[in-house]
Amino acid sequence: MKIIFLNDLRKIPTIQKQLFLKKSIFINLENFYMNEELDANIKQLRINDLLSKDEMSQFKNFFLQTLLNLSQQINAPWWAAYNFTSKNPLSSPLYQNMLYLMCINKIMASNTAEAIFIYCSDNNFINILKKTFHKKALIINKTKRSFSLYNRFKCAPILTNVIFLIRILRRMFLSKKNLSFPQNTKSATIIKSLILPSSFQKNEEYRDLYFHNLLENTPNLSQVLILVNVLNHFKSYLSKIKHSNHSGHQIYPLEYFLTVKDIVNLFLNQIYEYFHVFIKYQNSIPNISFENFNLKTTLIHTLYKELNSNQWLKNLTFFYATKNLSQEIKIKKFIYPFENRSSERLCIKALKHYSPNTSIEGYQHASIHQEHLNFIMLQDEHKITPLPHKIWTTGTWPKEYFIQKGNFPKNLLGIGGALRQNFTEQTQAKKIKKYKIFTIGIVLASGEFEYIGLISFLNQISALKQYRIIIRPHPEISFDVIRPHFKHLNFNFTIDGEIPIEEFLNKIDLIVYASTTVSFEAIFKGIPALCIHYENCLNLDPLFKNNDLKWDIFKPSDFIKSIDEIENLNEEIITKRTQQVRTFISNYFSPMPMELKQNFLL
Template identity: 20%
Template sequence: MKTIFVSLTGKTNPSVFNCYSISEWFYFSPNYLNFHLLKENSPSTAKYNDIGEILQEKALELKNSYIEVIGRLSTRYSKKYPLAWWTSMVAERNEMSTHAFLTVCYYNIFSDIYENENFQNRSLIVVESISLYHLILNQLRKRYKVVTLGKPYFLTWTFLRPKIATVYRIIKFLSWAFSGTLQQISNLYSTSDSKMIFIRTWISDKTISADGKLQDVYFPGLCEYLEKEGYEVVFIPNFYNLTLSTKEIQKRINKCKYQFFIPENYLIWKDYFKILVVLIYQVVISRLDDVKHRGKDISKILTETQRTGMFSSYIFIAQAFALRNLSKKDFKIKSFIYTFENMFPEKPLSYTVKEYFPGVNSIGFQHSVLYPLQTCLYPAAQEWKDMPLPDRIVCSGKFFLDIYLKHGAPRERFVIGPALRFNNLISKCEKDQGGSSLKVFMKNRILIVLPLAEPEALELAIKSSGAIKLLADNRELKIGLKPHPMMPVRNLETIKTFFNDIQCDMAIVDKPMDDVLPQYSLLITMASGVIFDGMIEGLPVIRVGRSSSLNFDPADYLEDNPYDFRAQTVEQLNALICKLLLFEDEERIGLVHYGRKFVKESFVPVNENTLQSFISVN
């Protein structure tokens, strides 16, 4: 009988390969840093079975059926516990923060290997998810001798983290409920007979200055247009990455010329109790039983995911109760406008507008790029009927509308509007029209654009630094590292360590992308919309894929792309760098033309006609 070893990610170290004479190993975890350490220190006798490409193919195969399964769960749970269900992790399906769908894909890949009897004797399986760990053990024990490494699993960080996180969130909720945060900001008042339009957006230290000037990065220019059209604009702030004190934030908001709707000002003690009841309901429905997907029971995976998010959504549930109280006031409100990514922060707002603001429009804005494997972006057929969604969704262009329609979205729900966040691309194409042959292209300069999410940023840093080190001579290179503007400093410091021993000029870049790109000749990135910026500058873009997690690549939707440069392994990335550093100017001009043509056909310009889509939605 063959022996199979199974270990949790946090309890696996390189010594296991020699200690247990491992012949081959599999890695089912998005933790690339741990994978890198294992792979770098594994002996040549232990063959690694790369699941990277198989994982992406399996995800595309399973995506629609998985969305439909969650859609049926939504029908079951949302009727009795609407806010509790719609603010839960399983209902949200956000694969950038939780990994339910990824774990389902792992389970299917494992099952394929198991059913085909492709495990060698003394194989090692490394797993992150505890639910998947148990599912794998139960299946393997029917056919093999199974040895678990690193027991007891209940002492691992993987097991303890969600419990500790839940306790921490409960403490945060109680602290928030009793602290009266931001209650020093004035209540709303009507300054004229004009109708109000509420914009819910994300606010950080960088978006509201010390003198109260607001720079909304999600709806740039929209509030000025609405004011010009005679509407009174009110902001509903979602705060993120705040380093300033509450007192300082209050000062800045009070200096702002726009009014802010602060939920705490509209809550009474009964509302806090009701919020707590919703959160308790979320705990009650956190155990999901007998959920089948493609003949496999995925209940444990979904239950694990559901419990990781308990007590995390109270701020957004509070917005719902506060807005319900606002609906009793005598304000003339035309509409609520907010970003549309179909994530849980949006659901309470959509639900409340529908329930308590009759005749008031809710308008979602598809503000960012779309990723094929980000399952939350694509509601199931029945969810378009049952899920709290905006009355209308403004798309940034026909390219994005077509993607939604291919996923079964109802055409009448969508309007095409301005690409507010991509206006710099459109302006650049119009400004440089006809002048591409005069462009001066740089040589031997590589810009690495790091995404916000830590796992993706680390993986990109490790792979790109490894590929550059493999170059025969990299002393003439200039490397620029451009972190996401919201990346924590500690993450950037960790990333820099992977480039310490590279023998070339390297710098951290913090200037705007429009100023940076012309200074480089090659762009390397992962999970980023910056690929479109690179194309119109004539920079070939290498899109680095993930080795053991889902790719979030907006360029996967580009059909017949002649500049489709993708790499998953360090060796593939090295080969592409060598090739594209030699890209001729004539080839770059061809790339510029392709990029500009794509931008013009895909993104809608920002002007008074297109901005009308945020007002005239009927």
């Protein structure tokens, strides 16, 4: 068997001739939809073609059990700093890499082809596959490689991590120089949040991404301190933070609470962790087998790559900043957007050790999709996982999901209500007797990865030319970031990301999406939705539990068929389905009671 990696389809005919291949299989592991015409001797497969629903379910259970076993077996102080330990497939490539390897092994075991062409330009995955299959197959790498100075620089992890620590040190000095901590603050409620462009309004007033409605209803802001993670443009945001602090807020980047000693410890901890990866973990981690296929090599490689990526160090900064803050003042309550990520767990670990009387509360702030494995606990897993004392959900449905599907303890959960979403009976549904689709709204979210995947899928649908298309990018990510990836698009469109969401929804007859929660707002108004499943194996649809006004699109030919089905619905069915949708969403996002809103931060 031959496994051939490439990122240029034009090479396939030449490779076929050189290797005398008569029967091959082609799979695409990139994040865009591919529907190219290939040679008749090449069978094109998607990951979803290779695995049944039962097999996918078995693999997810295996993945969850594997990580639980590792957490129980490995007694290392900073194990939780690895992103893959949170189990979220979007935080680490471990889940997808394991799944891809298993599928490739399944193809090889079937002996139905002489070669497997894999469209992939991820050199990390190529290296993993080489180590895994070097005894079973001839690995041929025909990808175009970039030998830029930047790529060579990334291959020097010690150097990049030292530079990262220097950046943290610079941020620390800038924070302490520009901001001052009020001496009269002896105790406070801490909000952990994030700084993005939308965190500041045009007048530069601060608007918290998660807890703005709570802060509006808090009479004494001096009792609330906001600990923020600034992703980039640190110096620019620091001046805005300084302006907001003069207006009554208390906002501090997490680097403000770091010390030089902490940064030295970060470096020493990482050196010590390299020792763990190269020596201890190699011997202490047992073989990880799924259907007699060993995946230990993948795990070790992921450990090494995550340790080199700076994210491991970044997660540790949350621990040290929370620890120092808890020693600076008495933290009455620590509130954060609950996603069960590594950085959250390290904050909890610091609080439970250094500030044991602090009430730690997580707020489930957004929708849930099937790939949120970080929201699933196996039996007794909650006993070894750093969790808050209380998790507030946006409504009844998420609470029941956490209990029944996620296996979270009942006493850990409470219904808080929606802070960022507003679904009430006063929001009128469109009065529709018959659907007629003229204008389609395409809503993008989740970053460049989704932009490319969704647009490349839609670019295969020639019938889109007959509709008016409005694209609404995510507020933080310009549509321009993906223009270099497409020589041309096969449909005309306008971009309308500045207008209020209500105005946008009033313009469209159909919404097209992959993961955005705008889909909830659309169907709540009676607007039908098409969910595009462009990804090979991840289902990011937040509406996966409701299909009343939503149609799943797995291949381009499904698109027009679904529109025909929508336009053939009669008034009785439309009314019934709209009522069912509104009931479902009202249970998903219920309004937060005013009494709870006023006391949440106290």
